[in-house]
Amino acid sequence: MQQNKRKEQQYRVLDVIISTLALIISSPILLLIAFGIKLSDIKAQVFFHQKRIGRDGKAFNMYKFRTMVVDAEQQKAQLLAQNEVEGHMFKMKDDPRITKIGKILRKTSLDEFPQLLNVLQGHMSVVGPRPPLPDEVAQYTSYDMMRLAVKPGCTGLWQVSGRNKLSFQEMVELDLHYIRNRSIKFNFIILMKTWRELTGKGSGI
Template sequence: MLKTKSPVEREGSQLIWIDKEKIQKQKGYDFVKRLIDLFAGIVGIILISPIMLWIGYKIHKDEPGSPVIFAQKRVGRNGKLFTMYKFRSMCVDAEEKLDKLVDKNEIKGAMFKMKEDPRVTEFGKFIRRTSLDELPQLINVIKGDMSLIGPRPPLQREVAEYTQYDMQRLLVKPGCSGLWQVSGRNEVHFDEMVNFDIEYILKRNTIYDIKLILNTIKIMIKPNSAY
């Protein structure tokens, strides 16, 4: 796990604002990052295709006739909407049941997390704990909607609650994993997640991305507190 402190913790109560022009000028880094994403995404899907087929079979077997893949609109770089893919880990009508669970949210801020979420299936608990439900996002990486490393793509209803400071998360392409995922995952509240994302955006470079990819693989092999 990477040892890090959020920008707010490092700078007292001062908020850190990102230089947007500097981000836009990182053309060389963006080009290399895209090459890594394409190569790793294609090779990754080829290598893990047997695992993905097994997961798809298990989901279908447990609930015949129900969709194996969960597709959901997410907010990407500069507010652009795209469809993100995951293996379905919840009951089919999970979105409809969310309204009744909002008051049980265990995360402070503009996102929803519940450790014992009744919408999650038994097999869903396993693939969420091991992050295997995220594997179809490699398709998003190949398409260019997402990167291997970056801020997690939020829902539209979450972005509607963002402050101008929070909106800085959307300055770069969202990722399958990132700094906050390898630094605490579900113990991290929304404001802390934003701080981690801003720290990543300020520090990001190719070597740093590779380190985060390796840390993500370690967590998938030895799961942390994901739920």
């Protein structure tokens, strides 16, 4: 028990250091993104927050740069039949709700950077499973629920192993593999592969 507590403290210290440095270094780019979002739609809010489910099933507001039209959630119900991912997730390759600047942000994953604020708040880790939506969790089996045993992450094994090309069940298996083998070394490997994805120098794991 004491060893697990010490490990969690180490993860937390690294999370704070990495997220703080990342926000400081990327701040000029983040300001340009904020300006670009406002330029595309002066009425739209720069940040989008959405209820997500974190460790042990606790809800929190996850932050992202806005990449969709303002009424995206209302339009989702009309698009459910076009879901391209099996299981309890909703994904569309050519989602009509995504704005022009949003397509660029998503392609480069820059829309995810505000999640570093969630890391500083303690809701997320830099590395961990994808944080699910409440309506997704409502359909989880007891087996699926095991992926909520740790804090969700800004990046993770699923994100660098195929992401939207994988089924929901494949994502669950990757998350559980990560949880069983979680370590600072494993986190570092995932971060390096995430960097390669962002810079276009490689993919996969």
